[in-house]
Amino acid sequence: MNFDQKKMEVIRFLILAAQREGERILQDLTKSIGITPAQSEVIHILDLYEPMSLKELGSLLICESGSPSRLVSTLVQRGFVIRKENREDRRYVSLQLSPLGKEKAKEIKSVDEKMYEAMVPNFDSRKMSALYDALVDVFKDHPSAEALKKRKLI
Amino acid sequence: MNFDQKKMEVIRFLILAAQREGERILQDLTKSIGITPAQSEVIHILDLYEPMSLKELGSLLICESGSPSRLVSTLVQRGFVIRKENREDRRYVSLQLSPLGKEKAKEIKSVDEKMYEAMVPNFDSRKMSALYDALVDVFKDHPSAEALKKRKLI
DNA sequence: CATAATTAAATGACATGTCATTCATCTAAT
DNA sequence: ATTAGATGAATGACATGTCATTTAATTATG
Numbered sequence: 001m002n003f004d005q006k007k008m009e010v011i012r013f014l015i016l017a018a019q020r021e022g023e024r025i026l027q028d029l030t031k032s033i034g035i036t037p038a039q040s041e042v043i044h045i046l047d048l049y050e051p052m053s054l055k056e057l058g059s060l061l062i063c064e065s066g067s068p069s070r071l072v073s074t075l076v077q078r079g080f081v082i083r084k085e086n087r088e089d090r091r092y093v094s095l096q097l098s099p100l101g102k103e104k105a106k107e108i109k110s111v112d113e114k115m116y117e118a119m120v121p122n123f124d125s126r127k128m129s130a131l132y133d134a135l136v137d138v139f140k141d142h143p144s145a146e147a148l149k150k151r152k153l154i
Numbered sequence: 155m156n157f158d159q160k161k162m163e164v165i166r167f168l169i170l171a172a173q174r175e176g177e178r179i180l181q182d183l184t185k186s187i188g189i190t191p192a193q194s195e196v197i198h199i200l201d202l203y204e205p206m207s208l209k210e211l212g213s214l215l216i217c218e219s220g221s222p223s224r225l226v227s228t229l230v231q232r233g234f235v236i237r238k239e240n241r242e243d244r245r246y247v248s249l250q251l252s253p254l255g256k257e258k259a260k261e262i263k264s265v266d267e268k269m270y271e272a273m274v275p276n277f278d279s280r281k282m283s284a285l286y287d288a289l290v291d292v293f294k295d296h297p298s299a300e301a302l303k304k305r306k307l308i
Numbered sequence: 309c310a311t312a313a314t315t316a317a318a319t320g321a322c323a324t325g326t327c328a329t330t331c332a333t334c335t336a337a338t
Numbered sequence: 339a340t341t342a343g344a345t346g347a348a349t350g351a352c353a354t355g356t357c358a359t360t361t362a363a364t365t366a367t368g
Binding site: 065068 | 322
């Protein structure tokens with residue numbers, strides 16, 4: 001392997017390691033409000049964009065690429081999400097938060113803020129900016145960043 | 155949320171998105187040689203460091219933080235790994251590759267090279283270097299990078 | 309020496325991601 | 339209008355990650 005390829009390997013591993021660590025932190029935090037990271041993302045998106053179909057939801061989720069049928073099913077079972085049939089085109093479903101889901105969305109907002117507040121002091125601000133710029137630069141034209149663009153985060 | 159916190163959020167999502175996309179690519183490639191990304195990492199590590207215990211293996215894996223009992227069990231079942239009891243301390247197991255596992259390790263090396271060869275041209279070299287530097291800079295003193303250090307990748 | 313504390317590994321439980329397949333509905337082509 | 343193709347969603351299958359608990363072996367303590 002040449003130099004660039006070795007760098008690419010390290011990038012891959014660092015991204016994997018960072019994702020895992022972030023996921024564990026988030027798992028711990030979301031557990032405190034009785035949900036999971038993936039469920040948290042779904043509720044957050046629905047809070048911002050409801051009503052929407054499963055396909056639209058999937059296109060905004062970063063945590064999952066396919067259509068999040070199961071993820072949504074558990075949220076319906078737990079009473080956070082209301083799933084209706086779309087009258088105009090019955091292939092689609094219409095998803096929106098229940099009152100309970102709206103409540104949970106507020107808790108999620110507070111947990112997320114706490115998380116970022118806790119994380120930021122652990123990183124040098126300049127280095128974080130450099131990482132931000134580098135990540136955006138490399139991935140902004142990649143399909144993996146599509147959902148982020150749609151959500152206007154980049 | 156303040157500016158830094160928003161940046162942190164985007165960093166988290168970009169890392170998640172990149173990890174997922176990388177995983178899908180690797181899934182596709184490793185499938186062509188009949189294994190999975192996680193199995194590939196275990197065989198690769200054993201090829202370099204065998205014999206070793208489950209605990210040691212776990213400390214070198216980036217894909218999993220706990221002890222990879224199940225992961226190794228499936229590899230034992232498929233005949234890639236030999237699991238013996240450590241005579242001196244019978245709490246430990248001693249893991250090493252079977253001849254079949256050694257063969258697979260060669261295939262993995264070739265697949266990995268192909269992957270990085272294919273990936274590198276899709277990224278601007280300068281941007282990749284910037285991302286590499288930023289990632290190493292931010293994570294080199296974090297626990298998530300421990301395994302990478304032990305493997306002398308950073 | 310006997311027992312308590314520690315440690316490595318295995319296992320049960322749960323939620324996920326991914327892919328392939330199936331089912332129902334809608335659209336397009338003839 | 340009928341049928342073939344396309345599309346959204348649900349589901350089966352498989353392999354993972356994580357945590358909590360259990361089991362077996364070793365070490366430390368009194």
